[in-house]
Amino acid sequence: MSSTDQLSASDDADYTSNPHLSKYPRHTIAEGGRIKVGVLGATGTVGQRFITLLAVHPWFTIHVLGASSRSANQTYAKAVRWKQTTPIPTSVREMIVQECLPEHFTQCAIVFSGLDAEVAGDIESAFRAADLAIFSNAKNFRRDAHVPLIVPLVNPHHFSIIAQQRSIHSPPLKKGFIVTNANCSTTGFVIPIAALEKAFGPIESLLVTTMQAISGAGYPGVASLDILDNVIPYIGGEEEKIEWETLKILGGVVEGDDGLKTFDMHSRHPLRVSASCNRVPVIDGHTECVSLRFAKRPPPSPQQVREALASFTPDAQALGCPSAPRHAITVHEEPDRPQPRLDRYYQDGAGVSVGRVRQCRVLDVKFVVLSNNVSIGAATSSIINAEIAVLKGVVQS
Ligand SMILES: NC(=O)C1=CN([C@@H]2O[C@H](COP(=O)(O)OP(=O)(O)OC[C@H]3O[C@@H](n4cnc5c(N)ncnc54)[C@H](OP(=O)(O)O)[C@@H]3O)[C@@H](O)[C@H]2O)C=CC1
Ligand SMILES: N[C@@H](CC(=O)OP(=O)(O)O)C(=O)O
Numbered sequence: 001m002s003s004t005d006q007l008s009a010s011d012d013a014d015y016t017s018n019p020h021l022s023k024y025p026r027h028t029i030a031e032g033g034r035i036k037v038g039v040l041g042a043t044g045t046v047g048q049r050f051i052t053l054l055a056v057h058p059w060f061t062i063h064v065l066g067a068s069s070r071s072a073n074q075t076y077a078k079a080v081r082w083k084q085t086t087p088i089p090t091s092v093r094e095m096i097v098q099e100c101l102p103e104h105f106t107q108c109a110i111v112f113s114g115l116d117a118e119v120a121g122d123i124e125s126a127f128r129a130a131d132l133a134i135f136s137n138a139k140n141f142r143r144d145a146h147v148p149l150i151v152p153l154v155n156p157h158h159f160s161i162i163a164q165q166r167s168i169h170s171p172p173l174k175k176g177f178i179v180t181n182a183n184c185s186t187t188g189f190v191i192p193i194a195a196l197e198k199a200f201g202p203i204e205s206l207l208v209t210t211m212q213a214i215s216g217a218g219y220p221g222v223a224s225l226d227i228l229d230n231v232i233p234y235i236g237g238e239e240e241k242i243e244w245e246t247l248k249i250l251g252g253v254v255e256g257d258d259g260l261k262t263f264d265m266h267s268r269h270p271l272r273v274s275a276s277c278n279r280v281p282v283i284d285g286h287t288e289c290v291s292l293r294f295a296k297r298p299p300p301s302p303q304q305v306r307e308a309l310a311s312f313t314p315d316a317q318a319l320g321c322p323s324a325p326r327h328a329i330t331v332h333e334e335p336d337r338p339q340p341r342l343d344r345y346y347q348d349g350a351g352v353s354v355g356r357v358r359q360c361r362v363l364d365v366k367f368v369v370l371s372n373n374v375s376i377g378a379a380t381s382s383i384i385n386a387e388i389a390v391l392k393g394v395v396q397s
Contacts, residue, residue, distance in 0.1 A: 024396050028109035035390070036063035038108040040100050040123065043067040043080045045218050046114030046137050049379035054112075055089035057383070058322050059390065062092055063108055066100040068119075073097070081219065102130035109396055110386050113138060114379065116218070124178055128169070131176040133395050135382040139237075142180045142245060145262060149180050149248050151187050152321070152384035153314035153328050153376075154194040159394050160253055164261050175396055179385055184377025185210045185238060185277065186245040189288050189369050191352050191376075192329055194250065195312035196305060202295040205363060206273045208242065210235075211280040211287040213340065216373045222279060232279040242275040270295065285340030286373045293363035305365050306331050306357045321387040323380060325351035332356075338370035349375025350384075 028036050037054060041047045042065035054062050066072075071079035077093040098104040100123045105111055113124055113136040120138030127134050141147040146165040148158035159179070166173040181187065189208055197203055212235060214222050226232060247265040254264040280287075294300065300308070310331045316324040325347035332338055332355035343353040349372035360366040371377055389395045 023393070024109055027107050028396070030061045030063065032061075034061035035059055035109045036061060036107050037386075038062075038064040038066065038105040038111040039114065040066045040111060040127075041114035041116065041120075042076065042097065043071050044114050044116070045083070045215055045221075045374060046378045048080065048082060048084050049374045050112050050114055050382070051089060051092055052084055052086060053323070053379055053383055055091055059387070060110065060383075062095075064098055064105050065092065065095050066098050066104065069099055071097045072099040083219065100127075102127050102132060105132060106130070109133065110135065110389075112136075112379070112382050112386070128173065128176045128178050131173050133175060133389070134178045135386050135389075136178060136180045137378045137382060138180070139183065139241065141178050142182070142241075142248075144178075147178050147180055148263075149182055149245060150381075150385050150388075151182050151190055151194075151249055152316045152324070152381055152388055153191050155249050156315055156319075156385075156388045156392075158249075158253060158263070159389060159392055161261050161263075162394050168260075177394075179389070181378070181381040181385060182245050182249060183238070183241045184216055184371070184373035185212060185275075185286050185288065186242050186249070187377045187381060188286050188352060188371030188373070189290050190246055190249055191314075191371070192290070192309055192312075192354055192367070192369055193246070193292070194314075195309050195329060196292075196294075196300075197250065198312065199308035200294055200296050200300050200304075202271065203292050204270050204272070204295045205293040206246075206271065207276075207291045207363070208273070209276045209278070209289045210238070210242075211278050211282070211289075212238075213282045213284050213286055213373055214279065215284050216286065216377075217279070227279060227281050230281065233276075235277040235279055238277040239275040242277070243273045246273050247271065282340045284372060284374055285344035285370055286377065287338070287340060287368060287370050289366070289368055291360045291363045291366040294365075299364040302357045302359055302365055305367070309354050309357070316384050316388055319388060319391050321384050321391065323350060323384045323387060325376075327351055329354055338368060340370060343370050344372045346372075348380075350380045352376065
């Protein structure tokens with residue numbers, strides 16, 4: 001039996017008989033053998049997706065929900081403006097929402113964060129200082145030199161920096177850490193880019209034009225009078241984040257002169273990224289047009305690119321993460337796909353859809369990629385990251 005099977009819901013796992021769970025303190029394991037998790041920002045757009053996914057998760061069980069003082073001390077059903085197409089899971093409807101204070105989360109081996117970036121920095125810092133393991137969607141720590149920025153289908157090897165993050169913390173931490181996932185637009189196109197680099201070596205130049213869904217701006221987000229019958233050719237800070245995050249994600253982890261590990265963003269990368277971001281009247285699903293040039297000459301043909309994308313198998317799949325998509329990338333042959341309405345739930349929103357792979361007359365190849373910004377662009381990525389951390393022994397190790 002694999003370690004994955006040992007943690008599955010169908011197995012009658014209990015604390016004493018399950019070797020994987022025996023590494024976890026007793027108070028972090030619920031009846032039935034699941035790992036207790038908390039959700040910060042549980043009432044928000046990303047928080048709701050966390051709840052939908054975690055309510056049926058084979059390893060994790062929701063133990064605490066946190067949001068602002070506006071929501072705290074109310075039942076979840078009363079506090080939330082539920083916008084999902086499935087009902088609020090019965091397991092959380094009557095849970096009382098807590099303020100985002102570490103003392104309410106001490107029984108959680110894992111805390112997911114879908115907090116507003118205005119408050120995520122201070123709250124996530126306090127949770128880490130309380131020795132809690134945080135998997136965050138917020139941008140606040142993405143640029144931190146000791147915090148990995150992990151797209152689970154691309155760079156799970158960046159977990160190797162966690163031991164150092166704990167040791168340089170004052171005071172040093174035994175279990176606490178912060179892992180972030182990327183901006184939703186970065187996540188969508190960096191998955192096919194990683195697949196192409198794996199097959200053909202470094203990419204030299206990349207142009208990406210995004211058409212981003214309204215849900216990316218949270219709730220209530222963009223005013224209806226601004227977005228209906230319209231396209232807004234500006235999303236504050238988005239282009240800079242995409243251009244910067246791509247380098248951190250695709251770079252390696254190296255040892256610096258001071259003996260400390262660091263993210264290698266420069267030496268490995270002649271890669272230049274230019275992003276243009278637009279908000280469009282779509283509810284969920286970011287569509288991105290990508291053109292790129294490979295370092296390798298002659299470059300691969302569009303057909304070779306299609307084959308490399310379709311056969312990409314991320315490590316998260318091989319590791320046995322239950323939320324990893326069975327197929328990370330689907331490649332459409334139809335000339336008018338992918339489309340948000342048709343393709344955003346591919347692999348329950350965990351996979352990405354690519355289409356229109358063709359020659360670019362300026363660079364080498366161009367294509368369109370569609371990803372679900374709230375799923376693989378946010379909550380699903382955090383959950384797969386946590387699954388990888390469990391399997392690698394990073395959580396509670
Ligand atoms: N939406 C998306 O596609 C993506 C979002 N992200 C990032 O994820 C995070 C969440 O985004 P999203 O769900 O869209 O945002 P929302 O605005 O929909 O939700 C924000 C959440 O933060 C909580 N919150 C706000 N203020 C406080 C406070 N003072 N103390 C505690 N909790 C507070 C809200 O609680 P309350 O309801 O009580 O106000 C709510 O639960 C953001 O950092 C965002 O940038 C990242 C990738 C994609
Ligand atoms: N800015 C993205 C969503 C988001 O919140 O991104 P970030 O976490 O990088 O701020 C969008 O509007 O679609």
